[in-house]
Amino acid sequence: MFERLKPHFPWITLFALAGIVGAANPSFFNPGGLALLVSDIVPLFIMALGMTFAIYIGGIDLSVQQIANMVTVIATVFLAPLGIGVAVVAIAAGLAFGAAAGFVTSRMYVPSFVSTLALGFVALSIAKWLSGQRALSMDAAMREESFAWMFGVTAGVPHEMVIAAALLAFAWFLQSRTRFGRALKAVGAGELAAVASGIGVDRVKIAAFAISGAFAAIAGLMFSVKLSGGDANLANGFLLLAIVAVLVGGTPLTGGVGGVLNTAVGTLIVMVIRAAMVYLEIDATQQQMVFGLVLIAAIALTIDRSKLRGVVK
Amino acid sequence: MYALEKVDKRFPGVHALKAVDFHVNRGEIVGLVGENGAGKSTLMKVIYGAHQPDGGRIAIDGRAVRFQNPRQAMDHGIGMVFQEQSLIANLTVMENIFLGFERQFTAYGVIDWRAMAAAARTELAKVRLDIDPATITSRLSFAQRQLVELAKVLTIEGRVDGDLVILLDEPTSVLARAEVELLFGIVRDLTKRASFIFVSHRMDEVLELSDRIYVMKDGAVVDVVDRADADADAIQHKMVGREVDKEYYREQKQKPHGGEVLASFEGVSLEGAFEDISFELRAGEVLCLVGTEGSGREAILRALYGLRRPTSGTVTVKGRPVTRFTARDGVGRGIGYLPRERKVEGIVAGMNVHENMTLAQLPKYSVGGVLRVAAERRMARDWIDRLGIKTPSERTDCAGLSGGNQQKVVLAKWRSGGSDIFLLDHPTRGLDIGAKEDVYEMIREMSDAGAGILLVADTLEEAIGLGHTILVIKDGRFRKRFDGTPGRKPSLYDLLHHMI
The missing domain is CATH 3.40.50.300 (P-loop containing nucleotide triphosphate hydrolases)
Structure with missing residues (x-):
């Protein structure tokens, strides 16, 4: 019974939480406010979307927050000379960092939590060096010219939501309809069988981490444009929430099940919890306590203990 | 001495044991054979306390007992020699033998290694293994490790007053013929102190070693044969329900x-x-x-x-x-x-x-x-x-x-x-x-x-x-x-x- 219900937990949780918050505070369902809440969470969602690929193969990407930090600086510094071309540089940087983490993990046998943690510090350091440890502001005119489209509203729909939906559709297609997606599933669910079937497991892993890095860069870019600046600490606080979004969405740390749609649900759960904490007047400094505990609960509920063979270190 | 009466065990969707009657006499070697999925391993797990039966009764010398876990079964003299070697490879032989039972050698939390080594030697002698108890287990051959497992189980003897029942699950699967002979010799000797339940898919070995053989099929005991009447073809026939031939x-x-x-x-x-x-x-x-x-x-x-x-x-x-x-x-x-x-x-x-x-x-x-x-x-x-x-x-x-x-x-x-x-x-x-x-x-x-x-x-x-x-x-x-x-x-x- 429990096992049969398990795949449905994320959306049941979402509706239950939204119901509770809505009952306590009916203004929660006010469309304008809701659209604002959703738009606010888009950069986090994009980061979580990328992270899903890393977790789906049974790894994790701890570098996403630092890649996003680095990208906010890159975007701010190079916006003036490059204009919209800075997006290409930013995404390429994220892709490169992710691919490097994938290479270190698959070819050098460094577990992904270490390889991404280490490369995350490299990214952070680049951000600090490039920004001179100062909070930088974007050139207002260039920002308007190159990226104003990101934050417009068409027919009542914020463009951020359209971007999020488009990236979700892209990620879903990649995961469900392509050879890469199938190989990804095989690596996540049974890596040794994938190896024995001649799947290029290393390449799949490198690609999964590269996607995670690229999505983190897109998240950083959006966040930077949104706040109109860059800073080596700008995206701090994203990492925990991105992991929570993936995990409460139902993609377990052991990989192989769940996926990007789960992460969409998971992000909305994070959003509702965050909104609830605002209504409950929980101080911002205390919110990470809640998310830390939610993360542990989510992992404990979703992890596939049969894959761990009783060994956890 | 040790008896299961009408023991039943169900798992979701499977009736794993169906009213199984099973007993072991003092000093007896009992064989247990059956195809994969016949219920052998479930029966073993009930015997050594890893599973609790849903119905029926377990009795030692006529008194009903119930084990919540393998440790309680051990306290009643029932030990299991695992098929997949359960020894920890980077520990010494003596550490493995007394794993979980170190207290007898400790004073204020400090282990007296000499006392443990001496005790380990006594245990190793029971299985005729002449090795240094301080040897790292991974250095031993498979056959030696199998004997160390047996020695480890035999330590129950020192902690229990009654008789021992020792389960051997496929103990010969990784052994060469000469090593099998050695193991069988030791087991026969040990029947003075313990009874054995021997599970193996090697029919010839079961016939060679067992005094009595239980044949299982589909969760039930379909036959019990004495060594004198045992015939490999007949047993195989019972196991599969048809002749196995060319x-x-x-x-x-x-x-x-x-x-x-x-x-x-x-x-x-x-x-x-x-x-x-x-x-x-x-x-x-x-x-x-x-x-x-x-x-x-x-x-x-x-x-x-x-x-x-x-x-x-x-x-x-x-x-x-x-x-x-x-x-x-x-x-x-x-x-x-x-x-x-x-x-x-x-x-x-x-x-x-x-x-x-x-x-x-x-x-x-x-x-x-x-x-x-x-x-x-x-x-x-x-x-x-x-x-x-x-x-x-x-x-x-x-x-x-x-x-x-x-x-x-x-x-x-x-x-x-x-x-x-x-x-x-x-x-x-x-x-x-x-x-x-x-x-x-x-x-x-x-x-x-x-x-x-x-x-x-x-x-x-x-x-x-x-x-x-x-x-x-x-x-x-x-x-x-x-x-x-x-x-x-x-x-x-x-x-x-x-x-x-």
Whole structure:
């Protein structure tokens, strides 16, 4: 019974939480406010979307927050000379960092939590060096010219939501309809069988981490444009929430099940919890306590203990 | 002395034990045989306290007992010698023997190693093992480790007043014949202090050692025979419900082969696994590699497939020397590999039937990187029919299929891709009789169709029954080649003689 219900937990949780918050505070369902809440969470969602690929193969990407930090600086510094071309540089940087983490993990046998943690510090350091440890502001005119489209509203729909939906559709297609997606599933669910079937497991892993890095860069870019600046600490606080979004969405740390749609649900759960904490007047400094505990609960509920063979270190 | 009365055990969807009556007399060796899934391991687990029965009664000397866990069973004198070696390899022998029972040697939390070593020596003497108790366990041979396990279980003796019952689960599966003799000698000696329950799939050994034999089938005890009346054929008949004979391996379907050479090894070595191995695998041939556990057979298969790179020698596949050793290249050369660990390397649990079948042929089922799922499913339905795979649909998760059907999915993966060299590592391991026969049938069929099959069989009988050619490997080296033409097939003894 429990096992049969398990795949449905994320959306049941979402509706239950939204119901509770809505009952306590009916203004929660006010469309304008809701659209604002959703738009606010888009950069986090994009980061979580990328992270899903890393977790789906049974790894994790701890570098996403630092890649996003680095990208906010890159975007701010190079916006003036490059204009919209800075997006290409930013995404390429994220892709490169992710691919490097994938290479270190698959070819050098460094577990992904270490390889991404280490490369995350490299990214952070680049951000600090490039920004001179100062909070930088974007050139207002260039920002308007190159990226104003990101934050417009068409027919009542914020463009951020359209971007999020488009990236979700892209990620879903990649995961469900392509050879890469199938190989990804095989690596996540049974890596040794994938190896024995001649799947290029290393390449799949490198690609999964590269996607995670690229999505983190897109998240950083959006966040930077949104706040109109860059800073080596700008995206701090994203990492925990991105992991929570993936995990409460139902993609377990052991990989192989769940996926990007789960992460969409998971992000909305994070959003509702965050909104609830605002209504409950929980101080911002205390919110990470809640998310830390939610993360542990989510992992404990979703992890596939049969894959761990009783060994956890 | 120790008795189970009408013991029942159910798991979701399975009635694992059906009113089982079972008893062990003082100093007796009781054999327990049955096919996989007959309920042997469940019965063992009930006996040593890992499972609690749903119904019936367990009695020691007439008094009812109930164990919540193996530790409580141990306190009543019941110990288990595990099949998969349960010793921790990087601990010393004495640490292993007294693992969890160190308190007797400690004062204020500090262990008196001398006292422990002395006690360990006493225990080791019971199993006639003359080794230093401070030896790191990983340095011991398999046979020695098996004896250390036995010694570890025998420590119960010092903690319990009553009699001992010791369970031996497949203790001989990794032992050579001489070591088996040694173990049996020790067990017979120990019957002065303990009773034994001996579980093995080697019928000859069960007959040799046991005073009485319980035969299980489908969760029930179907017969109890005394040693005097025991007859291997009769017992096998009871186990499977029908005769097992030559027909079983489809010998009459074995046809002579005269095909071209599909793959060959010339003086191939892989350090630490095998040395100077040469053979030719021809179209239509079933070539069996025979040897004990760890003799290097699996590594030979993996080297031919591409999962391991030989250190020297020439591997040739279809006339071309192999230079790149990856599984992907192996697939490209038309090789299909059916690994021994079906659930780990064979199928991907969590992926459905068609996803598993196309896993090795994704380029064939995609255009520009986008999958052609309809084509996948069509192919899968076709192979489900051809091989008679029992599954609700091609979209069912492979984890839910029975072992035999999982194996068929793995075979379909390679056959649908047009492989003509098959490397089969223990293809019938863990399958029930019917599923085994299906696998034999398929091996014959593939060989008729001109495929070359390199087989590491689950039993010697299988290798003899199925092989056109049988190569005996010992300690990674080639020992002897036998012709497997019907009528000229070697006997079990011929093979064993060169294996150990």
